[in-house]
Amino acid sequence: MEFCDECGSMMMGEGDVWICKSCGNEQPKGDSASYTTTDAQEESEVIETDAGNSGLPTTSARCPDCGNDRAYWYMQQIRAADESETRFFVCTECEHKWREDDH
Missing domain, CATH: 2.20.25 (N-terminal domain of TfIIb)
Incomplete structure (x- = not known):
């Protein structure tokens, strides 16, 4: 932009x-x-993380795949500018990726 x-x-x-x-x-x-x-939407789908070496911060979040309770996280604006960002998580164990939308 x-x-x-x-x-x-x-x-x-x-x-x-x-x-x-x-x-x-x-x-x-x-x-x-x-x-x-x-x-812009395609860009949000392209993000790749090498979670182990990414330098992303970690937080307490339960992985829906393996049940691990730690995940790396980052935020990205994927909707209109007047809407909140979406928080993405990457499991520290299995590297499963999921997101949390602010409702």
Whole structure:
């Protein structure tokens, strides 16, 4: 996601440029752009963790697969910006992945 340098509005990705729908400012997409708004959901599915070496924090959470009571966790925004983030867990034993949505 990019924000306009001119007016601060959110920019939309079109081809290899970012375009501000508010003021018309255009900026080339650079290395700082990790994904466009159209593939944000796909990005959330791509996250891979090597849990043992990830450096992620751990918490007390019961794995639904093996019953282990410790898990690595991280948070990611996968829905609209005005909704809360989703917390993802990775079991420290079997590396099963699951998520916890804030209802």
